[in-house]
Amino acid sequence: MISRRAFVARVTGGLLAVPFAAAAQPSGKVYRVGLLFAASDPTSLVVTVFRNALRDLGYVEGQNLVLERRNHGGSVERASKVIAELIGLKVDVIVTGNNLATRAAKEATKSIPIVMATAGTPVEQGLVASLARPGGNVTGLTVDAGPEMEGKRLELLKEIAPRILRVAWFGSKLAWEGDASARKHVQAVARTLGMTLFHAETQVEPTDFTSAFAAVTRERADAMFVPGTPSNNNSRRTIIEFAAKHHLPASYLFRESVRDGGLMSYGASQSDQWRRVAGYVDKIFKGAKPADLPVEQPTKFELVINLKTAKALGLTIAPSLLARADEVIQ
Numbered sequence: 587m588i589s590r591r592a593f594v595a596r597v598t599g600g601l602l603a604v605p606f607a608a609a610a611q612p613s614g615k616v617y618r619v620g621l622l623f624a625a626s627d628p629t630s631l632v633v634t635v636f637r638n639a640l641r642d643l644g645y646v647e648g649q650n651l652v653l654e655r656r657n658h659g660g661s662v663e664r665a666s667k668v669i670a671e672l673i674g675l676k677v678d679v680i681v682t683g684n685n686l687a688t689r690a691a692k693e694a695t696k697s698i699p700i701v702m703a704t705a706g707t708p709v710e711q712g713l714v715a716s717l718a719r720p721g722g723n724v725t726g727l728t729v730d731a732g733p734e735m736e737g738k739r740l741e742l743l744k745e746i747a748p749r750i751l752r753v754a755w756f757g758s759k760l761a762w763e764g765d766a767s768a769r770k771h772v773q774a775v776a777r778t779l780g781m782t783l784f785h786a787e788t789q790v791e792p793t794d795f796t797s798a799f800a801a802v803t804r805e806r807a808d809a810m811f812v813p814g815t816p817s818n819n820n821s822r823r824t825i826i827e828f829a830a831k832h833h834l835p836a837s838y839l840f841r842e843s844v845r846d847g848g849l850m851s852y853g854a855s856q857s858d859q860w861r862r863v864a865g866y867v868d869k870i871f872k873g874a875k876p877a878d879l880p881v882e883q884p885t886k887f888e889l890v891i892n893l894k895t896a897k898a899l900g901l902t903i904a905p906s907l908l909a910r911a912d913e914v915i916q
Contacts, residue, residue, distance in 0.1 A: 617645060617871055618652045620672035620680040622687040624660050624816035632703075632860040636681075639864030645871075658687060660793050660820040665690035673698065679867050682726075684816040688713050692724055699876045701866045702726030704859050706814065707764050708881060717881040725876040726866055729814065729839070729854040731883050733771030739837055739852040740772055742889065743809060744779045746850055747835040747901055750808035754786040756798060756825065757813045762787070772811075783811070793817045799828055807834060814839030814853065822846055835899055841890040844915060849895045854884030888912040 621633070633655065637647055645651040654675055658665035669691050672680055681701045682688040685708070691700045692713065705713060705728045714720035717728070744750060753776060755762065762769065762785050776783040786801040788794070802810065810829055812818055818825060822843045829836040830847065838844060839853040866879060892915040896903050908914055 616650050616652060617679075618654060618675060618677045619867060620654045620669075620675070620677040621656065621683075622665070622668060622672070622680065622691070623655070623657045623683045624686065624820045632683075632856055635857045636860040636864055639861045640867065643864060643868045645868070658690070658816075660686065660790070660817045662686060662690065662791055666694065669694045679870055681863060681867065684819070685711055685713065686816045688724065692722070696723055698723065699870045700724045700726075701863055701870070701876070702728070702881070703863045704729045704814075704854070704856065705881070706730060706761075707768070710764050714881055717883070719877070720879070720881050721877050723876050725879040725881055727859050727862055727882050727884070729859065729884055730768075731854070731887070733768040735853070735887070736768050736772045737775035739839075740775050740781075740783075740811060741779065742850065742852050742907075743811065743835060743837040744781065745907060746891070746896070746903060747809055747899070750835060751781055752805065752807050753781055753783050753809045753811050754798075754802045754805065754807040755783055755811050755813070756786045756788065756802070757815050757818060758788050758790045760790070761813050761815045786810075788817060790815075790817050793821055795821065795824060795828070802828075802834070803832070810834050810836040812836055812838050812843070812848075819843075822848070830895070830898065833899060835901065841888060841913065844890040844892045844895075844913075847892065847895055849892055849899065849901075851888075851890045853887060855886040855888045858886040859884065890915065 640651060647653055654672055654677060656668045658668055665687055673695055679699045679701060680691050681703060682691055683703050685706055688700060688702050688705060700723055703726060705726060707730055708714045708728050709716055714724050773783050784805055786798040788798040812825060823846055826847045835849050838848045838851040840856060841851050844851045889911045890913045891903060891911045
């Protein structure tokens with residue numbers, strides 16, 4: 587006599603013991619993915635989203651999947667060393683969380699597929715030939731949805747803090763000059779809103795905000811507009827603390843900054859980006875070439891507002907704006 591569980595397993599071929607998609611994967615093959623982040627502590631949220639999305643596609647960590655998590659801390663030198671380490675581990679795919687990592691990976695290998703999760707202006711930065719035909723071994727997703735998105739972010743900052751007149755665009759020279767069309771659009775939006783937008787230049791290698799902070803103070807900025815560059819994101823708590831100390835409303839690209847005390851963020855949903863990255867990885871595992879996979883733009887955006895920070899800044903957020911927010915942090 588056999589147990590009911592054994593009988594069911596015999597009839598179904600054991601498919602109930604593991605996820606259906608996982609059972610459908612070729613036996614014996616273990617896929618190795620290198621994950622490269624800027625932060626010293628890779629965001630657990632996006633790793634979880636990515637891992638779960640791969641699991642839904644049949645790749646289970648500890649069974650037929652190995653995730654090699656690494657960080658570069660915003661350093662070009664460290665990024666190159668970590669990429670070399672991943673290449674030595676013979677990863678099947680390298681997934682990058684920002685432009686710095688993508689550039690380092692592209693310079694290090696022409697054969698291992700590279701998938702970008704949150705690239706900024708990848709064509710202008712020379713990471714791909716075009717969005718439709720990326721060429722080479724790099725593809726993935728960009729966080730750009732055209733210059734209008736950055737303009738929208740500035741409009742939301744003005745809506746939250748109506749009295750601001752002088753706004754510091756807080757970032758590196760490379761980021762400021764990287765997408766001329768987006769910069770000109772944001773400047774045009776600023777003029778339309780009766781504001782002046784000026785560049786507070788940060789130093790990337792090594793990361794140094796001293797001169798940028800001095801410019802913000804010297805130019806008497808009323809607010810800060812913070813792009814989602816690796817150095818800004820990796821040092822976001824330092825920027826948030828400066829903004830709080832000087833009583834400056836600030837706009838960020840990613841929700842992590844708002845959860846850490848920033849006023850607001852508006853941009854592509856990182857969770858959605860990383861879920862879609864899993865689809866790219868799956869296609870590459872199944873034989874697709876990066877050159878044949880178009881770079882996709884974001885399809886889901888999110889507005890996040892920190893009410894505690896708003897209160898500390900003496901700002902009252904209109905109920906209509908709170909109703910439009912995807913997340914409100916109390």
